[in-house]
Amino acid sequence: MVWASGWRLASAVSNAGALGIIGAGSMYPDVLKEHIRKYKAASEQPFAVNLPLLYPDIEAHIKTVIEEKVPIIFTSAGNPKTWTGILKKEGVIVVHVVSSSKFALKAQEAGCDAIVAEGFEAGGHNGREETTTMVLIPLVKEAVHIPVIAAGGIASGRQMLAAMVLGAEGVQMGSRFVASEEASSHIRFKNRIITAGEGDTDLSLKQLTPVRLLKNQFYEQVKQLESTGASPADLKALLGHGRAKKGMFEGDLENGELEIGQVAAGIRSILPAEKILQEIWQEFLTARQALYTSL
Structure with a gap:
């Protein structure tokens, strides 16, 4: 979600009832601090910051999120052992993004509170193993005892339900919210997404x-x-x-x-984040009821 998820999108998502995440991978430390403070002015709801651990000035970002008392941190693209202990000592909930059950176990051993298991379908940084979400989620769920959040190829209520049937406790969505009104990504990029096949x-x-x-x-x-x-x-x-x-x-x-x-091949509109979440939730409830009815 680099260049897409700043304070506007994160606060809109959180205010609509989900967990908004500020994507720090494209931000200098002073910019991240500004986004965190603007988020706090726009929302009283919990939020998170995603920190790619390969970021060249990661120490400054860690200092910022601690000083600003960010309640939840999603780490990715690096070794969770490096910072998880430090963050947890400060009372921060730490979630790490993985692409295999092997790395899920390492995240659990590092003390992470939860895992995002991200399949090969995802955008952005991805796993070399090319394991799809449908294959990955059950494998990770079997390997660890901490909560598993599914990611990769999830942009609708039906896809969210499928991930939970596979064992996930929740889902993380990126691509759908790049094509939101509040995303800071360029309108030409958003329009290209909704025409993708x-x-x-x-x-x-x-x-x-x-x-x-x-x-x-x-x-x-x-x-x-x-x-x-x-x-x-x-x-x-x-x-x-x-x-x-x-x-x-x-x-x-x-x-x-x-x-x-x-x-992206299934995204056909640019909408406010609140409207996107309403559509996803309603589709989830409808699909869940249809599943129960068919049993």
Whole structure:
């Protein structure tokens, strides 16, 4: 949710009854502090901050979330042992994002309070194993005893119900809320999402940090390099700096990096976050009742 989930989206989600998460991966420490304080002015509901542990100035982010008394932290893209103990000593609930049962166990051993099990369908950083959500959730649920939150390919009430049938206690949704009115992503990116079809995304840059991208000119350059056996250094040179900002925040749909999940193929509208949540919840209740009725 880099360049998409700032204080406006997080507070709108929390005020509508879910848990809003500020995506700190695209923020400098002073910007994160500003978003946290603006969130607090806009909502009295609980919220979280997502911290990618590969962030170059992660220590400053950790200091910020502790000083600002953020109640819940979602960590990702790194070793949870590094910061979980420090955060928990400060009374913070820690949730770690994993893509396999092996790493779920490591997160549990590190003292995490819950796990996000994210399948291969997801946008953004992803697992090299390419395990789908339907396969991953039962495996992780069997491996650990702490709560499991499902992610990857979930953007509707029916998909949420399916994840819970598989054993998840809750779900995390990203892509659906990129196409929300409150998301800070560029309107051209939002419009591209709601016109995406099946097969329009692909998991790329696996030699670096795997991300799922909408296919565009930049994606084709990545695939061309990968097909010729390019080194990680070559891919880093192509990626450069600010590629994700160029695409998702500035709206350069050809030269920018456009991270989004496979479920974009099923997203057809840009709506207020509250309306999105109302539709998801109603569909969940209807689908659950239909399931009970059919038994």
